[in-house]
Amino acid sequence: MELKSNHSSPVLTDPIPVNNSRLGIHSNLLSYQQSGGSLSSGKYMTIPRKKPGKLEDVWSNGWLEAMRSSSPPRKRLIKDKDFTIEAAADDFDIAYCSWMIKYPSALKSFDQILKNAKNKKVAVFLDYDGTLSPIVDDPDRAFMSDSMRSAVRDVAKYFPTAIISGRSRDKVYELVGLTELYYAGSHGMDIMGPVSHAESGDHPNCIRSTDQQGKEVNLFQPAREFIPMIDEVLKTLVENTKDIKGANVENHKFCTSVHYRNVEEKNWPTIAQRVHDILKDYPRLRLTHGRKVLEIRPVIDWNKGKAVEFLLESLGLSDRDDVLAIYIGDDKTDEDAFKASKYNSNSRFTVFRERNLGYGILVSSVPKESNAFFSVRDPSEVKKFLKALVTWKKFEKA
Numbered sequence: 001m002e003l004k005s006n007h008s009s010p011v012l013t014d015p016i017p018v019n020n021s022r023l024g025i026h027s028n029l030l031s032y033q034q035s036g037g038s039l040s041s042g043k044y045m046t047i048p049r050k051k052p053g054k055l056e057d058v059w060s061n062g063w064l065e066a067m068r069s070s071s072p073p074r075k076r077l078i079k080d081k082d083f084t085i086e087a088a089a090d091d092f093d094i095a096y097c098s099w100m101i102k103y104p105s106a107l108k109s110f111d112q113i114l115k116n117a118k119n120k121k122v123a124v125f126l127d128y129d130g131t132l133s134p135i136v137d138d139p140d141r142a143f144m145s146d147s148m149r150s151a152v153r154d155v156a157k158y159f160p161t162a163i164i165s166g167r168s169r170d171k172v173y174e175l176v177g178l179t180e181l182y183y184a185g186s187h188g189m190d191i192m193g194p195v196s197h198a199e200s201g202d203h204p205n206c207i208r209s210t211d212q213q214g215k216e217v218n219l220f221q222p223a224r225e226f227i228p229m230i231d232e233v234l235k236t237l238v239e240n241t242k243d244i245k246g247a248n249v250e251n252h253k254f255c256t257s258v259h260y261r262n263v264e265e266k267n268w269p270t271i272a273q274r275v276h277d278i279l280k281d282y283p284r285l286r287l288t289h290g291r292k293v294l295e296i297r298p299v300i301d302w303n304k305g306k307a308v309e310f311l312l313e314s315l316g317l318s319d320r321d322d323v324l325a326i327y328i329g330d331d332k333t334d335e336d337a338f339k340a341s342k343y344n345s346n347s348r349f350t351v352f353r354e355r356n357l358g359y360g361i362l363v364s365s366v367p368k369e370s371n372a373f374f375s376v377r378d379p380s381e382v383k384k385f386l387k388a389l390v391t392w393k394k395f396e397k398a
């Protein structure tokens with residue numbers, strides 16, 4: 001599907017994604033399908049509520065397995081009757097080293113990246129949590145360090161730079177606090193980008209607005225019509241999880257997150273089942289798994305990858321060979337961006353897997369399958385990489 005035609009309506013005509021089993025949407029939800037691609041106010045609220053499901057639901061649809069495998073601990077713990085010790089580092093290190101053959105270090109491969117970046121327009125896309133800030137227990141305290149902020153500020157001086165986050169755009173802007181960047185919140189469903197060079201600016205969901213400094217910008221919100229539904233679900237989620245100690249529901253305007261990082265593992269089936277029961281009434285919403293978080297979002301053909309394509313187009317960087325896009329992210333939702341495509345002379349190219357169009361860099365200190373090309377261990381290595389990019393550019397300019 002071409003980017004242009006995509007922009008005409010990102011709302012999927014089939015409300016259940018093709019790969020619903022991967023997303024953990026139970027097949028019996030198909031009976032709730034509504035026809036047509038648009039929502040009329042209140043229509044989705046009349047669906048009768050089903051009785052709460054049984055815990056087998058969340059076992060059989062793979063939710064619990066996905067919850068357990070999200071954000072695995074760095075080292076295995078071996079339990080002895082008297083004490084607990086960390087598993088032999090050797091085993092882990094061997095696994096990590098062999099994984100790095102497939103996903104080489106972006107720092108160690110820096111020369112290779114530069115070789116490709118030479119004479120090209122480089123654009124930088126950055127995820128926030130786990131990439132610019134370390135993962136912490138309290139999502140409201142996921143601050144980035146001043147040194148990271150200054151590295152990102154420097155990158156933005158030399159390259160068009162955007163933050164693409166699962167958080168709401170306002171929240172991620174508040175955490176990053178840099179005016180020189182573009183921001184895409186709610187997994188790309190809320191983009192504040194440049195006043196467009198391209199057709200992306202003509203889309204009905206794209207309106208002219210002004211940023212915090214009064215500068216003219218394009219605001220692209222392809223899931224606008226879902227706001228009342230998300231709002232309603234948010235309230236139900238808060239109400240239905242309030243007795244689960246440690247559960248935390250976050251509002252991202254176009255999507256919502258249910259955190260279970262601070263919930264005792266024995267209660268994970270309960271939180272999963274409660275979310276599952278609520279989603280049964282909303283066939284136009286789907287679930288994705290993040291790092292100890294269940295993310296509920298509209299079933300639209302839009303994600304972080306589409307946001308990257310949209311921003312490349314808005315920046316006038318689509319349909320060109322002399323562009324190198326770099327995307328750095330740590331989470332499952334960043335995989336959509338690692339798979340992003342761009343259009344060149346009417347053909348489609350994968351931006352990040354194709355080595356000469358862009359690089360996806362996965363932030364991970366544990367081996368995991370990814371569509372990224374390179375890897376870095378943690379946010380401190382992200383910072384080193386960003387600083388190296390700036391040093392190269394300064395040197396190139398001198």
Ligand SMILES: O=P(O)(O)OC[C@H]1O[C@H](O[C@H]2O[C@H](CO)[C@@H](O)[C@H](O)[C@H]2O)[C@H](O)[C@@H](O)[C@@H]1O
Pocket residue numbers: 127128129130134135136137138139140142164165166167250257259261290291292293295331333
């Ligand atoms: O796309 P991102 O910017 O990476 O946002 C994804 C989610 O990030 C946040 O949650 C994650 O980080 C928290 C703070 O370190 C951590 O407590 C949580 O367990 C992680 O899942 C954010 O709070 C979520 O709403 C985002 O969906």
